[in-house]
Amino acid sequence: MAFREFERLSPNRDPAPHERLGALFHHSELGFGETIERMLNPGSRVSYHCLIDADGTRCTLVPDGEVAWHAGASRFLGRDRCNDFMLGVAFAGDTDAAPLSGPQLASALEWLESRWSRLGWAPDRLADHRQVSPGRKRDLNPAQWDRLVAAVAAHFGRSSSPERVSMLK
């Protein structure tokens, strides 16, 4: 692994088995350290599975097999409650104020790489918070989402997940 990764487990999580159908991207607005502090505070009632700093360092806050509290009211793949089936990944910072850094994008690809084939993911298994909670959430900035999509397509290709069509029925 090119980027450092460490674990600080958040109390804000459910032990229920996670379906891991894809990844939902956020920005945290706050900086890396401040976001971790917020996730470690039970009073905040929020968490992501993974937080990515501007230098590409990743913090695991909730294990993949458990449910993190990142999406709230949301809908994707024809289903409500994205927390049950989408892993939550956040870029530290505010993508409306500053673009994603190169290391942040590369680190996200590295995080995806270790899950992509094993979990049967494809580009259509990725979304951002803005798309699954329209009108309620603004992350990511659309131009930064487009950069992420382009980086994913360049790295993994553009083909769809085989189950996508049946899931949308």
Ligand SMILES: [Zn+2]
């Ligand atoms: Zn969000």
